[in-house]
Amino acid sequence: MITFSAFADEIGPNLDLQMDTCQANGVRCIDVRGIDNTNVADMTLEQAAEYRKRLHDRGFTVPCLGSPLGKIKISDDFEAHMDLLKHCCDVARAFGANRIRFFSFYPSEGRQITDQRGEVMDRLGRMIELAEKENIHLYHENESNIYGSSPDGVKDIFNTFKSDHLKGIFDPANFVTDGFKPYDDCWAAGLAELTDAFHIKDKFSGEGVCVPAGQGQGQFEDIFRDLASRDFDDYMTLEPHLAAAGQFSGHTGPELFEKAATALREMCDKTGLKYKTC
Numbered sequence: 203m204i205t206f207s208a209f210a211d212e213i214g215p216n217l218d219l220q221m222d223t224c225q226a227n228g229v230r231c232i233d234v235r236g237i238d239n240t241n242v243a244d245m246t247l248e249q250a251a252e253y254r255k256r257l258h259d260r261g262f263t264v265p266c267l268g269s270p271l272g273k274i275k276i277s278d279d280f281e282a283h284m285d286l287l288k289h290c291c292d293v294a295r296a297f298g299a300n301r302i303r304f305f306s307f308y309p310s311e312g313r314q315i316t317d318q319r320g321e322v323m324d325r326l327g328r329m330i331e332l333a334e335k336e337n338i339h340l341y342h343e344n345e346s347n348i349y350g351s352s353p354d355g356v357k358d359i360f361n362t363f364k365s366d367h368l369k370g371i372f373d374p375a376n377f378v379t380d381g382f383k384p385y386d387d388c389w390a391a392g393l394a395e396l397t398d399a400f401h402i403k404d405k406f407s408g409e410g411v412c413v414p415a416g417q418g419q420g421q422f423e424d425i426f427r428d429l430a431s432r433d434f435d436d437y438m439t440l441e442p443h444l445a446a447a448g449q450f451s452g453h454t455g456p457e458l459f460e461k462a463a464t465a466l467r468e469m470c471d472k473t474g475l476k477y478k479t480c
Contacts, residue, residue, distance in 0.1 A: 211235050234268065250293045327363065353391050372425075383419070400437070427475075442458065
């Protein structure tokens with residue numbers, strides 16, 4: 203059964219507004235990416251503990267951190283990035299979470315990321331090794347311009363690392379951005395077996411902002427019908443990007459968030475995919 207979560211910073215920076223809007227739309231989980239205009243990777247443990255208490259007092263849980271880990275170039279300082287990963291592991295525990303979203307690196311200036319496979323895998327291997335020691339699960343998201351932007355790149359990562367601490371996030375809109383048909387080219391071509399969670403946004407190729415689930419080229423109906431047949435049981439995180447879409451965040455606002463949440467529920471109902479409400 204699906205549990206809905208959200209990147210609630212798309213609603214606004216204020217935590218009370220985030221919780222009010224999520225609760226009004228049947229969402230009681232928040233994948234923390236930003237609160238009070240502070241990215242989760244920049245939060246202190248004291249801030250995280252305070253936010254967790256406020257979330258807990260309202261009946262919210264934090265399944266996953268929406269970190270920017272892996273959104274650096276291969277030529278950037280990786281040792282500093284490993285320190286940031288360790289900090290994010292501590293922040294995750296402060297929120298009561300054991301999942302961190304991450305990415306698989308941008309190429310060095312003037313290079314193609316596919317030509318830097320060795321460097322990518324070396325860095326991913328070190329990150330996964332640390333996650334295993336910290337008992338944290340790293341959730342890889344497909345995104346433009348990183349090694350795992352294509353279905354072949356994602357499959358290569360998971361074929362290289364056989365770790366219980368490496369999981370997969372499927373983002374249909376990001377595949378559309380890169381010219382792939384999310385069901386035909388990705389889901390049905392091997393990524394169904396490598397997917398543990400979803401980021402929910404849809405879009406049309408060439409457009410900047412996104413549209414609610416099922417209203418773009420994300421092939422949501424095909425994917426969701428297959429999920430229903432598999433009795434898929436994990437999180438779907440609303441990341442609507444309905445008003446703005448950026449490299450590290452997006453904006454939706456309370457009213458558009460309601461449209462995104464309604465579209466997700468309607469798509470689940472249409473395809474017979476069971477979900478929890480609050």
